[in-house]
Amino acid sequence: MSRIDIEDILERYLTGTASPDEIKGVEAWLDQHHARDSEWQRMDKTSRDQWLAGLYDEIEESAGIKDNKVVKMPLRKILWRSIAAAAAVAAIFFAIYMEWPSSQNKPRELAETNVPAGEKKHITLADGSTISLNSASVLKYPKVFGDKIREVYLSGEGYFDIRHDASKPFIIHTGNVVTTVLGTAFNIKVDNTQHTVIVTVTRGKVSVADGSRQLGVITPNQQLSFNLISHQQVQQSVDAAKAIAWLESDLHFNDITFADAAAELQQRFKVNISFANERVKNCRFTGTALKADKLDNILKVICAFNNASYKVRPDGSIVIDGPGCN
Numbered sequence: 001m002s003r004i005d006i007e008d009i010l011e012r013y014l015t016g017t018a019s020p021d022e023i024k025g026v027e028a029w030l031d032q033h034h035a036r037d038s039e040w041q042r043m044d045k046t047s048r049d050q051w052l053a054g055l056y057d058e059i060e061e062s063a064g065i066k067d068n069k070v071v072k073m074p075l076r077k078i079l080w081r082s083i084a085a086a087a088a089v090a091a092i093f094f095a096i097y098m099e100w101p102s103s104q105n106k107p108r109e110l111a112e113t114n115v116p117a118g119e120k121k122h123i124t125l126a127d128g129s130t131i132s133l134n135s136a137s138v139l140k141y142p143k144v145f146g147d148k149i150r151e152v153y154l155s156g157e158g159y160f161d162i163r164h165d166a167s168k169p170f171i172i173h174t175g176n177v178v179t180t181v182l183g184t185a186f187n188i189k190v191d192n193t194q195h196t197v198i199v200t201v202t203r204g205k206v207s208v209a210d211g212s213r214q215l216g217v218i219t220p221n222q223q224l225s226f227n228l229i230s231h232q233q234v235q236q237s238v239d240a241a242k243a244i245a246w247l248e249s250d251l252h253f254n255d256i257t258f259a260d261a262a263a264e265l266q267q268r269f270k271v272n273i274s275f276a277n278e279r280v281k282n283c284r285f286t287g288t289a290l291k292a293d294k295l296d297n298i299l300k301v302i303c304a305f306n307n308a309s310y311k312v313r314p315d316g317s318i319v320i321d322g323p324g325c326n
Contacts, residue, residue, distance in 0.1 A: 110140040115156070117270040120247075125152075129170065132159040134189075134246050136270045157189040159244055162204075177215075177226055180207045187243050195228045200243035208233075251289040251298075258283045258306055262320070269295045272317040279324020280308050 115121045115133045123131045126144050133139055137156025145151075150170040162170045164183025172179040174190050177197045184204020190197050199208050200223040208215045208224050215233045216224050223238040245252075251268065253261050259281035262273040275281055283306040289298045299310050299318070308322030 109142070110153070111143050113139045113141075118268065125150075127165065127168075128163040130161045132247055134158065135268055154188055155190060157187070157246070159185070159187045159247055161185045175228065176211050177228075178209045178211070180209070181205070187240070189243075196225050197228065198223060198225045198243075200238060200240050202240045202244065253285060253287045253289070253302075255284055255286050257281060258285070258302070258308070258320070261285075261302060265295065265298065271295065274317065274319050276319050276321035277324050279326075280306065280320055280322045281324075283308070283322075283325035 113121060113123055113133065115135055115137045117136045119135055121133045123133065123139065123141075125131065125141060127150060129150075131139060131152075134157035137154070137158055139155075139158060140153040142151070145168065148168065150165070150168050151173065152171075153173045155174070160170075160172065160181075162181050162183050162185070166182055170181050170183075172188060174188060174197050179186075179188060179199055181204065184201065184206060186199060186201040186204070186206050188197065188199050199206060199218065201218050201220050203220055205217060205219050207217050208226070210226060210231065210233075215226055216235045218224050218235060221237055221240045222235065223240075223243065224233055224235045226233045246267065251264060253264075259275070262275075262281075265271070266273050285302065285305045287301065287305065289301075299320075303309055303320065303322070306322065306325070308320055308324075310318055310320045312318055
């Protein structure tokens, strides 16, 4: 929240034009940060208005941020007479400035789209931006964006094609990782097995941050991978087309190892696939699996290619076995 926002809220609070949420926010903070027998809690409404007005003026003047804006306020009742008290006044204003709930800037009501395993969904947002969601992904978004910002919340994987609007940055929250753009196209993947968030750009420029810490700025055919446990990031050049290959309806296996094919099948069908014989992972093959194909049908064909077999465990996971390849 900017200083101007704080000024506006305090002005509305003092003049009695603040919204119920704004009044609740200011008074809840003051109640929370003062002892029960504090002078603030013993004041009536008039005394509170006088005190807050004086606080507002004093902090502006001491910080050198007083501008030409004139707000008529009642005279201040002197409450503190020591240097320590003056420091407390400054601390209160700073805390209000820094701690005003971030939820004030977030949409109050979010629509939610859940994508079942094995399916994909395409969404068009209110600003004309489009998002393609991969299997087992969840997107939360406002039906109508606010005046200053466009924010959505992603779990899973999505390809974003964002309509440019220099006055309204577009922000994607994936846990504590924040991706910010003005208008561009990029892919975000939350890999829970590897504890990473991977951002790949196909068009434009994207800024990625871990909370308030800047991780990097990436451009087309660049990728930033951030480990959620070690908090380490890797930025590198990639073929962005491979990162968004999941957008295609069919699975194309082009001279691929069985291990890589199993990883793609795990992603599409959200099932755990392991190998009883590590040598089977080295087998290579080429083929295409149609979108409508079931996992059983795909595995039967791939195993036939590679002289392998598979079985489904009671928990739904799959184990592949066979003599393997050199």
